[in-house]
Amino acid sequence: MVISSTPVVSLVGVSKFYGATKALTDVDFACFGGEIHAILGENGAGKSTLIKLIAGVIQPSEGKIEVDGQACKLASPAMAVSRGLVCMFQELSLVADLSVRENIMLGAPGTGLGWLNSAVIPRAKAILEQIDGGAIRMNRRVADLSLAERQQVEIAKALTRKPRLLILDESTSALNASVVEKVFALIRKERAQGVGVLFISHRFHEIEALADRVSIFRNGQHVETFDNGAYDYGAIISKMVGQRIDDIFPDKPPMNLQAEEILKLESYGWSNGFNNVSMVLRKGQITGLGGLDGQGQGDVLLGLFGLLKNTSGKVSIAGHSAHIKHPKRAKSPALSIALVPQDRKTEGLVLEQSIARNLELAALGVPGIDAADPSIYQPFLDALELKCDSLEQPISQLSGGNQQKVALTKWLALGPRCLLLADPTRGIDVKTKTQIYALLRRLADSGVAVLLLSTDFEELIHLCDETHIFYNAQVVSHLTGSEVTAENIIAASLNIKAAGEAHG
Amino acid sequence: MADIWRSNQREVIAVIVLLILLTLYFSTHPAGPTTYVMTIWANQCLILGLAAVAQFFAVIVRGIDLSVGAVMALTNCIASYLVIGSGLDMAGGIFVVLAVGVGCGLVNGMLVVFGRIAPIVVTLATGSLFLGLALLLRPTPGGQIDYDLADAMTLDVFGIPTALIVAVAVIVLFWLPLRRTGLGMGLYAVGSSEQAAFQSGISVATIRLAAFALGGFFAALAGLFFSFVTTTGDAGIGPNFTLNSIAAVVLGGVLLRGGVGTLTGALAGAFILKTIGALMFFSGLPPLSQPLIEGLILAAAIAIGGADVLRVKNRLEVFGR
Numbered sequence: 001m002v003i004s005s006t007p008v009v010s011l012v013g014v015s016k017f018y019g020a021t022k023a024l025t026d027v028d029f030a031c032f033g034g035e036i037h038a039i040l041g042e043n044g045a046g047k048s049t050l051i052k053l054i055a056g057v058i059q060p061s062e063g064k065i066e067v068d069g070q071a072c073k074l075a076s077p078a079m080a081v082s083r084g085l086v087c088m089f090q091e092l093s094l095v096a097d098l099s100v101r102e103n104i105m106l107g108a109p110g111t112g113l114g115w116l117n118s119a120v121i122p123r124a125k126a127i128l129e130q131i132d133g134g135a136i137r138m139n140r141r142v143a144d145l146s147l148a149e150r151q152q153v154e155i156a157k158a159l160t161r162k163p164r165l166l167i168l169d170e171s172t173s174a175l176n177a178s179v180v181e182k183v184f185a186l187i188r189k190e191r192a193q194g195v196g197v198l199f200i201s202h203r204f205h206e207i208e209a210l211a212d213r214v215s216i217f218r219n220g221q222h223v224e225t226f227d228n229g230a231y232d233y234g235a236i237i238s239k240m241v242g243q244r245i246d247d248i249f250p251d252k253p254p255m256n257l258q259a260e261e262i263l264k265l266e267s268y269g270w271s272n273g274f275n276n277v278s279m280v281l282r283k284g285q286i287t288g289l290g291g292l293d294g295q296g297q298g299d300v301l302l303g304l305f306g307l308l309k310n311t312s313g314k315v316s317i318a319g320h321s322a323h324i325k326h327p328k329r330a331k332s333p334a335l336s337i338a339l340v341p342q343d344r345k346t347e348g349l350v351l352e353q354s355i356a357r358n359l360e361l362a363a364l365g366v367p368g369i370d371a372a373d374p375s376i377y378q379p380f381l382d383a384l385e386l387k388c389d390s391l392e393q394p395i396s397q398l399s400g401g402n403q404q405k406v407a408l409t410k411w412l413a414l415g416p417r418c419l420l421l422a423d424p425t426r427g428i429d430v431k432t433k434t435q436i437y438a439l440l441r442r443l444a445d446s447g448v449a450v451l452l453l454s455t456d457f458e459e460l461i462h463l464c465d466e467t468h469i470f471y472n473a474q475v476v477s478h479l480t481g482s483e484v485t486a487e488n489i490i491a492a493s494l495n496i497k498a499a500g501e502a503h504g
Numbered sequence: 505m506a507d508i509w510r511s512n513q514r515e516v517i518a519v520i521v522l523l524i525l526l527t528l529y530f531s532t533h534p535a536g537p538t539t540y541v542m543t544i545w546a547n548q549c550l551i552l553g554l555a556a557v558a559q560f561f562a563v564i565v566r567g568i569d570l571s572v573g574a575v576m577a578l579t580n581c582i583a584s585y586l587v588i589g590s591g592l593d594m595a596g597g598i599f600v601v602l603a604v605g606v607g608c609g610l611v612n613g614m615l616v617v618f619g620r621i622a623p624i625v626v627t628l629a630t631g632s633l634f635l636g637l638a639l640l641l642r643p644t645p646g647g648q649i650d651y652d653l654a655d656a657m658t659l660d661v662f663g664i665p666t667a668l669i670v671a672v673a674v675i676v677l678f679w680l681p682l683r684r685t686g687l688g689m690g691l692y693a694v695g696s697s698e699q700a701a702f703q704s705g706i707s708v709a710t711i712r713l714a715a716f717a718l719g720g721f722f723a724a725l726a727g728l729f730f731s732f733v734t735t736t737g738d739a740g741i742g743p744n745f746t747l748n749s750i751a752a753v754v755l756g757g758v759l760l761r762g763g764v765g766t767l768t769g770a771l772a773g774a775f776i777l778k779t780i781g782a783l784m785f786f787s788g789l790p791p792l793s794q795p796l797i798e799g800l801i802l803a804a805a806i807a808i809g810g811a812d813v814l815r816v817k818n819r820l821e822v823f824g825r
Contacts, residue, residue: 077702094700113686271817309817
């Protein structure tokens with residue numbers, strides 16, 4: 001490992017204010033070439049602000065940014081890229097209406113408004129090959145790609161810009177474990193060539209596997225920087241939240257196979273997505289859906305919420321056969337199903353509207369519920385500790401974690417008997433995750449059947465009572481009790497037989 | 505191949521519809537497809553075509569330009585003073601006409617970019633302004649364009665209408681190369697997602713300004729070509745062209761939400777609209793029913809363009825269209 005003598009980027013006494021809100025206060029921070037530097041912190045700790053400053057999206061209110069030891073004003077993303085500071089943003093920076101090829105050429109080094117540089121395309125293809133994205137055709141419109149494929153394209157786009165500092169902001173959040181491992185191999189190769197990497201992830205095992213050094217941020221301040229491995233999980237988490245959280249996951253009660261059946265699928269199928277899916281959701285249980293991305297598990301949730309046309313097979317709710325043709329039908333008291341969708345920004349919330357308006361949206365039109373009554377939301381907001389100035393604040397001003405709390409609450413207020421969740425903790429900080437886990441377990445204990453799609457296998461292991469793993473549009477493995485181990489989940493996801501695996 | 509079809513199907517459909525209409529027109533025309541008939545047809549089409557191209561540049565960056573007709577009127581009136589005399593006089597006159605168009609576009613662009621005002625409001629206001637200037641220049645229709653130049657631009661070259669050659673030149677010499685530049689790509693990026701464009705290191709302000717300037721340039725070209733066809737200046741020509749240019753880009757498969765569509769499509773849309781008008785003239789239908797028929801065809805075209813929604817099996821995908 002060759003670490004540069006001067007930092008590629010350093011922040012000296014940098015503060016950033018938004019009106020009266022302090023996003024960053026007097027931060028000194030440095031990232032060197034040839035190191036992978038992880039940044040940890042809760043939502044609202046200032047990580048995103050830090051990254052936007054380095055990427056030239058925003059400018060500091062006080063203090064200065066130095067590139068290679070020279071004070072430097074990064075007035076726009078273009079200027080940051082020209083200095084070799086390349087960022088992959090959490091909110092993807094791809095243009096949906098353009099093709100993959102055009103997106104990779106867009107803003108590539110040395111283009112400006114003149115002729116496009118197609119020399120980057122072979123290199124982007126080579127990178128995609130290395131991270132299992134070789135099947136993504138260059139002429140496809142980005143709008144037609146899955147979230148995971150978009151992230152792969154983002155990675156290729158960033159790496160073709162010859163970064164000297166590569167910033168990864170939750171940029172592997174939708175990728176499955178085997179692809180993430182390949183992305184890491186690529187990042188390590190960049191590091192070996194002297195590229196500095198700033199890495200933000202909420203998955204601890206990723207940080208443990210990848211980082212050389214770790215910096216912790218809390219409430220807009222830089223708390224500490226240390227070598228990876230210097231502290232254990234517990235100590236790191238307590239530095240992040242300022243207090244120690246002993247256990248991320250709540251205790252699991254013993255499984256009750258005699259519990260009442262809430263929802264039963266028999267040979268459930270949909271021509272474009274999945275086939276022959278059978279499973280039973282029982283009262284008080286959290287059932288996990290796992291597997292690589294796009295194996296059909298996400299579509300099952302959409303189908304159960306009435307978003308897919310022409311599904312086949314049989315769905316029974318509380319013993320009665322049900323035809324779920326529309327979300328309005330799904331949320332009606334007769335069925336009482338709720339879906340918290342995968343993309344909270346586009347599918348879960350109306351960003352420009354206030355918290356109060358967003359909360360009311362799901363309850364509107366449901367007989368027997370007064371959507372305008374704030375008391376139906378308050379218990380959940382309290383349990384999740386929503387941080388906001390008032391309920392009249394627009395959703396767009398909240399951090400990702402707090403947005404997800406609103407998205408959850410708006411559905412929980414309906415008192416669903418079956419709760420469908422599509423990766424609810426994607427890109428969310430540990431403290432919020434812990435709150436969501438505890439709430440889900442409490443809901444299950446109160447009799448709700450929870451169906452949880454997750455890309456984080458720790459959730460499948462520690463939170464779910466049983467787990468169905470999808471591969472190639474089918475359930476290939478049904479894991480319960482002690483069978484639910486990381487090895488079994490990964491093996492089943494890749495459709496490889498492992499010791500102790502049971503087919504269900 | 506499937507990808508290429510998917511990203512260009514709107515333009516391909518527009519061009520196919522145009523070819524069908526055209527066959528119908530020339531086969532029903534009493535005189536048949538003579539050079540004379542083709543020339544008249546092509547001239548009418550190209551005026552609206554250039555106006556539609558002007559509109560296209562505003563729409564592609566998620567804007568709309570209600571001043572297209574007014575810029576045409578203004579440049580038409582200026583041309584009726586300046587595009588006459590010696591060759592040098594005329595060249596200078598044409599330069600002034602086009603420069604005024606670009607200037608009008610830049611005024612629109614600057615108000616949108618730096619004033620942070622919605623394009624529809626800006627161009628409503630500037631449209632009135634440009635029209636006012638045109639009326640000051642020509643309170644009543646009049647003036648003259650050099651007849652030789654006008655003839656050269658509106659007749660034919662070896663039997664091919666000059667207007668068609670101009671249309672093809674705009675596509676081949678201007679649009680296709682532009683599509684391969686950062687500017688051309690930037691237009692789509694800004695129209696599709698301003699945030700993604702900004703974060704990809706694109707200057708959104710520059711692209712917007714360029715889009716409106718290009719729009720002004722093509723509106724001036726439309727005004728100039730109108731002058732060649734009528735050989736006089738008239739401040740009252742605007743309103744029809746503004747609304748028809750919007751209808752034309754929609755017919756040509758350009759989405760009003762920005763980011764989708766091509767200049768070729770916009771041109772094809774304008775040619776379709778004008779060909780329908782010409783068809784009606786010889787069809788025996790009462791002339792006053794033309795707006796009704798055009799409206800029906802516009803509605804049908806939009807419905808056909810959106811018909812694949814019915815095949816979508818995931819209801820969520822309907823909203824992305």
